[in-house]
Amino acid sequence: MPGVGGLWSDLADLVLPADCAGCGGRQPGGRHGVCPSCVTELESHRPHPVRPTPAPPGLPPCFALGPYAGALRGALLAYKERGRHGLARPLGALLAEVVAVAVPGGRPVVLVPVPDTAAAARARYGDHLGRLARHAAARLAGAGWSVRVERPVRALPRPDSVTLDSAGRAEAAASAFRARPAWRPVPVGRRGAVEPVVVLLDDIITTGSTIAAVNGVLAATGRSPLVAAVLAATVKQHHS
Ligand SMILES: [Zn+2]
Numbered sequence: 001m002p003g004v005g006g007l008w009s010d011l012a013d014l015v016l017p018a019d020c021a022g023c024g025g026r027q028p029g030g031r032h033g034v035c036p037s038c039v040t041e042l043e044s045h046r047p048h049p050v051r052p053t054p055a056p057p058g059l060p061p062c063f064a065l066g067p068y069a070g071a072l073r074g075a076l077l078a079y080k081e082r083g084r085h086g087l088a089r090p091l092g093a094l095l096a097e098v099v100a101v102a103v104p105g106g107r108p109v110v111l112v113p114v115p116d117t118a119a120a121a122r123a124r125y126g127d128h129l130g131r132l133a134r135h136a137a138a139r140l141a142g143a144g145w146s147v148r149v150e151r152p153v154r155a156l157p158r159p160d161s162v163t164l165d166s167a168g169r170a171e172a173a174a175s176a177f178r179a180r181p182a183w184r185p186v187p188v189g190r191r192g193a194v195e196p197v198v199v200l201l202d203d204i205i206t207t208g209s210t211i212a213a214v215n216g217v218l219a220a221t222g223r224s225p226l227v228a229a230v231l232a233a234t235v236k237q238h239h240s
Pocket of ligand 1: 023
């Protein structure tokens with residue numbers, strides 16, 4: 001994979017349960033979190049533009065690593081639902097690859113993870129997206145990028161979106177976030193005056209309503225993300 005590189009060597013440092021996080025298979029040796037064939041599958045993904053159909057109003061350009069299927073889906077579920085925090089580093093590194101494609105030219109970036117409600121964060125073994133964002137930032141910084149993680153948006157309590165149809169989801173998403181007043185990303189970089197690109201981060205894009213809603217509240221403060229970077233796009237997405 002081009003870009004920041006060397007992703008999966010990190011996995012050699014992990015001591016995880018013997019089941020592969022990607023496919024659930026039991027692997028010989030059992031020391032790595034992801035089996036060789038799942039590593040090959042994950043490394044074969046190339047970040048690309050995605051666009052839900054229909055796209056909700058206010059959705060910024062979105063980039064995803066790959067479809068929400070196979071090893072990528074397995075690794076995300078193992079990380080989020082089964083508490084395998086050791087996957088944060090390789091998944092964060094993969095997210096860094098998406099950012100590197102979404103923001104060409106090496107401009108400074110401010111990474112803004114989509115916030116979770118506190119209840120959702122607890123149910124998912126902690127702030128899983130914040131952790132991915134920190135690892136993605138570390139990976140980008142190691143490759144020479146000027147990068148920071150900021151949390152200018154908080155989530156308000158909201159109903160479980162699983163029970164809503166897509167119009168209901170969009171409505172719920174629009175009222176689910178508040179931005180810190182007057183937030184502006186501070187210029188970063190050695191020269192100190194380069195306007196950063198704001199990159200919204202999420203793990204999965206489905207209808208795009210969450211990303212559009214967070215973009216909307218940031219836009220209301222006078223700043224809007226230029227792009228969004230996610231790991232997985234549900235299979236109804238198509239390349240734009
Ligand atoms: Zn596997």
